[in-house]
Amino acid sequence: MGGETPSRPRASLRTAVVWEVLRDALDRRAAVGQSAGGGTGGGAGAGLEVLDAGGGSGQFAVEAARLGHRVTVVDPSPNALFALERRAAEAGVADRVRGVQGDTQGLFDVVGRGAYDAVLCHGVLEYVDDPVEGLRAVAAALRPSGVLSLLAAGLGGAVLARALAGHFTEARQALTDPAGHWGAGDPVPRRFTADQLSELVAGAGLDVTAVHGVRVFADLVPGVLVDAQPGARDALARLEAEAAALPAFHAVATQLHVLAERR
Template sequence: MPDPMRPRAALRTAVVWEVLQDALDRRVKATGRQALDVLDAGGGSGNFAVPLARLGHHVTVVDPSPNALFALERRAAEAGVAERVRGVQGDARGLFEVVERGGHDAVLCHGVLEYLDDPAEGLGNVVAALRPEGVLSLLAAGLGGAVLARALAGHFAEAHRALDDPNGRWGSGDPVPRRFTAEQLTGLVESAGLRVGAVHGVRVFTDLVPGVLVDTEPGAHDALLKLEAAAAELPAFHAVATQLHVLGEAGGTDGA
């Protein structure tokens, strides 16, 4: 449920929301429970947690930042879902110091793996928070999108450096510690014991299109949303996406 008052934000998250909501709808049908238990690891101020709570789910957000958790509490209260959102301070490495192991129908891990010293260990902890046949929503920075963006900005040496760097970094000023290919992310998900249900490219075009065009050209916003959705599932576009989304499924087919 992207925020209709934030069109650029909606463009950046629409593909993820569509995949995630479909997965949660299937879990609702499989469990017979309208309200699922969702863990948002590194969920910050609640960009996903609050809309999920508005859908009726119970969401626990684990984040190391007290400021983000304060913003989450305020945001949940303003949305009228404070009773369905719980924020706790912590991180992926010490996850089970603050939440239950194996106690969640779905786990979100968005924008987290890039910042972990050991992505495999962190993802393993996150996956261990799932109930049998739960689902993982994994979103991480894509290597190809960064290379393309640096090249289109005229920073060709930095684009080349990102292409060659083992962590996909374009230089010492790069704010992202590491980036991934689709193969690397799916490998991590499978190594954590999950089946890969789907892979999508996110923000394939959105970050490259001038904002003024989207905001002022009649019909441009909706047309770009449709284009992003059409390209998201095509492997050829995974290689140039700013972010990559992997849906991981535990214990079978999730009732599909």
């Protein structure tokens, strides 16, 4: 995975693994389309059609557009879409990024079925009323052999974080609650295990191709340790990258990233 530089914000440590996996998946999908004579719908070299469901201000959407892909971001927040427009303009990719107000419940009121080579669904399943239906909707937006990038809150990471903070009752509550919710002050309504996400993905008609643990260490290491030691940021980024693909660390990751393909 790409190394971190001291000038980059610590938040980038928390997304680097997801972006590297996603970028590789988009590159592979684009190569398949080109070898098939432009089967992605835009002709060889024309880039992919990407849907970012719940993409907010476009953290991943703008980066995908930088690669030459055309990205549609669906989000219920007008403020987030305004920030998306500004971010895309500043990055010089405004012509490849389109924001649409909407949500997964009415996804096909604003986008087409089977119209996308890749769909991003990051930080959405935790908040929708019905994760099964929400995931089926985003899966239905994919073309055959299209790629899904799914990012959701991990149960084990929340339990570990509450326990390390001394909140043992809340840790136990998260561990035993069917939704992985630790109490009234918990801002995340629902969390998942890797097996639960994989089952949801399979139920939506997709084949899981990879699972990664995200923010295995970054949320637990005190910032002062990262900032005070020369090279610590790069070393932590490499550690996150190496641990991400190991199943043993999925159980303690703050987030879980599932890559899947439509059958």
